[in-house]
Amino acid sequence: MKAARRSPGEVLPLLAIWVPVLVSILYVVGFTLYTVWIAFTPSTLLPEYGWVGLKNYVAILHTRNWNIAAANIVVYSVCFLALTTFLGLLLAVLLDQKLRGENVFRTIFLYPLAVSFVVTGVVWGWLLNPGIGIQKVVVGLGWTDFRFDWLVDRDRALYCIVLAGAWQASGFAMALFLAGLRSVDADLMKAAQIDGAGPLRTYRRVVLPTIWPIFIAVFVILLQFAIKTFDLAVALTGGGPGISTVLPSMVVYDFMFQRGLLGRGSAAAVLQLLMLVAVLVPYGVFRRWQTLKAARNA
Amino acid sequence: MRSTRIAVYGLVTLLACIYLMPLLVVVLNSLRSTPDIFRNGMIGLPHGLEFSNFTEAWSGLCIAEHCTGIRGYMFNSMMMTLPATVISTFFGALLGYAISLWRFRGDMWVFGIITLGVFLPEQMKLVPWVLVLRDLGLYNTVAGLVLIHVIQGLSFTTLFCRNYYVGIPQELMKAAKIDGAGFFRIFWRIVLPLSPPILIVTVIWQFTGIWNEYLYGVTFASGDHQPVTAALIALAVTVSEAPKYGVQSAAVLIAAAPTLFVYLAGGKYFMRGLTAGAVK
Amino acid sequence: MNPISRRSLLAASGAAVISQSAPRLARAAGKPRVTVITQWSAGSDGAAITALGELFTKAGGDWQHNPVPGFTTDMMNKLRAQILSGDPPAVSQLKGPEIAAWSKIAPTVNLDADVAAAGYEKVVAPELIKLHKPFGHWISLPLQVYRINSIWISKKAADKVGVTALPKTWAEYNAIGEKMAKAGIQPVANGGTKWDNGMIWEIALSGISPAAYRKAVMELDAATLKGPEVLAAFEQTRKMSLWMDPNTASQHYSTFIPKFMKGDAGMLLMGGWVQGVYKKAGYQYSDYMTGPAPQDNGKPAFDLNADAFIFWQRKEPEFTAGQHLLAKLVMEKDTQKMYSGITGSLPVRTDMDLSDPTFSDAQREASASLAAAVKADQSVLSLAHNMAQPNQITAAMIDSLVEFVTDHSISPKKGQERLAEAVDNVR
CATH class of the missing domain: 3.40.190.10 (Periplasmic binding protein-like II)
Known part of the structure; x- marks a missing residue:
């Protein structure tokens, strides 16, 4: 840094920005490189510093769990992102209608985030269990044909995790959207209304474009939620029936700590990050293309 | 117009009921005795109200040798969560402000890399953190846990704040710069007053995330310095025995109280029209 | 923030700044002492380990239990972290073939003399001996047994x-x-x-x-x-x-x-x-x-299912004394009776009299079947x-x-x- 030639008033901001920035970058890059490296080593219970080439990757890619988990995470992420974004936006727009008791409603939609995931996962397990939960209650009320047994259906249990995940995360999406909505200039909204735009039109034409960056924050947060989903799934399905609902984070944890194969678990973690890169890079390219196009049009 | 209002209230209330369903089960179970739950099933109405679950969870419950309930663990969690939340929110706001409004060379790269931090899975970071804390001499200390949560939290708080601050009109910045205001002056006088909605969002995120974190909490803290999640897990995860669901439910409700308080108290910071006010 | 950041910067970049962990509180010198890591924190498991700690304290020891609630893997994460930071517990929970695997990553205590003194090897199921004496030496001791079948x-x-x-x-x-x-x-x-x-x-x-x-x-x-x-x-x-x-x-x-x-x-x-x-x-x-x-x-x-303690080598003499004291206690009939009485498990020893009212008929029947199965060479893991x-x-x-x-x-x-x-x- 060229600090020496600057006045103290200029040095302080530089320090305040660059120290946390460097720490963050070291953390992200350092930890990632460390994992990439461990994935090439024969590490088992402790990190070891040998070299086994791609052996860990080959082993992971031949594991049934990983292959099921890799397919599951795609389905899970898409469903979870769609449902949670929709719910989050819906709730935010509803709460933006100057409701009485807004504070209480907001807390109700946010509370799932506050309660220990391990416990709510177990409770969802009961609710979704056809023998003791919602199905039993509804059947008991007289609707004897009612069936809601996704949890014990190997092809549908994954959607139960989607439901519970959306329940847990949509409140936070709502809070972010709401913060965005509240940052929209009130004058802008008034102007739109004076122009005769209905509420839906106002949202679509005026509000949503303004809060576009918030959408990105929501997507990023939900995507990381999806990729990291662990506690809830472990408590809700434990990967079952059988191993039909395992997710990559569970495979990573399983290999690293349960099976005591740090090298193999790290390989799974790197694959997990690569799947993410496969989503983020096209997005980055798309954004780049958009900016270039905008610049050309300008 | 009136019917739309009714529809809005109806829909919000319906959704609220669905969201409350699991909580209802927890609340009901917190009022049931252990034999009641085991005999009559996990979901059901209490046969007589059992408030002793709460007193046991708060002050009687044994975690191994320590029969002092979860209150001590609540305090431990507070000592870790408060500083980590405040520090990470502050720096997140500062970085978000610098990246969005005080553009510098390579700012998008910096932002991109910091944002990638949100995707690193906890499992993958556990061993590296052990090594880092060991080398810093912070293993088994509260400071070590705070450090972890601040560094990890920066990725989130920066992301939230940056994406909120890009919405602040550049004219505001220009006007301030013409007036000769510096980096911090603009931050304090212009950006922070506009920030309450997003700051409460980042506080909610950080507070709940750190409060509910478990893996690091038990790995990096020892014995009676462990966070409240350790106590909750002690009640929830038993391999052979069945958990005491009544006490567990009460403990969960008590442990969730501080976070719920943050949500309720944060409510007044969700107000509209701040930007408009500042421009005029 | 500043000094910490600079230091973490060094550490994260891979520079090995090996500093000693904060000095521990000074304790009464010479008193036998153990630090223990287990996942047993709640219910009867928690009660049993607490009772064992009381027994240890009564025998003149300093008992320092650090429970890691949750799954066994969480306990193992803690153990791994302690070993990595050069501060293994004197004793930790571990079971089965993992005892052999983990004993390769950090030095353990040789308990052969303690086991011989107690004449313990004669009264333990042979399947269990193999597990707790993995490379020819006793480094761990089973604590309680359950019948799965x-x-x-x-x-x-x-x-x-x-x-x-x-x-x-x-x-x-x-x-x-x-x-x-x-x-x-x-x-x-x-x-x-x-x-x-x-x-x-x-x-x-x-x-x-x-x-x-x-x-x-x-x-x-x-x-x-x-x-x-x-x-x-x-x-x-x-x-x-x-x-x-x-x-x-x-x-x-x-x-x-x-x-x-x-x-x-x-x-x-x-x-x-x-x-x-x-x-x-x-x-x-x-x-x-x-x-x-x-x-x-x-x-x-x-x-067979058995929970066990593994003993990790520590330099401090009070730890060594504590480990031998705990080993002696764990092998004693009274300790096993107390422990199994609380958890509902079976004592490890096959020469115990379970007519005491602490035990149920189910425990008596299962315990007798252990001895009989050992005799018939039909005990499995x-x-x-x-x-x-x-x-x-x-x-x-x-x-x-x-x-x-x-x-x-x-x-x-x-x-x-x-x-x-x-x-x-x-x-």
């Missing part, structure tokens, strides 16, 4: 179909199952956790042939894994899986105890710990029948409870077993092939 029959269900005796063979078991199914009772009571599902197959195989179990599961003998006994175990497991409650996801088995006690579900295969659950719910010994699970060859067999194989092999085998149990479209033949494949992949 126990059967529990709901009295109400039994009365409904006129069953008065426990099934001695799988054929008898199946006959009772069919009677119950006809009477509208779910023959098999079960939970849906992985270990629960895996355990059913394990009990089937050890009940068909303990010798085949030993070869297939404990020695991973390829021919036996593909042999007729293992196939028979898969067939028996398929039968039982069709008799299970289809409405179990990953719920803990205790979730379905009310159903079992009401007589809506008939037979439960589970270790002795289930008695604690019955007791908590207020059920009596007269509400159920219990004994060993079916055994086709008629001789007593015992599928549990797969689902991480006693038979290191965790990486166990996990692979259990995965293929739970798939078989939950997916009824897999034929027993196919299930057997998949298990053999899973073993080949991790061998």
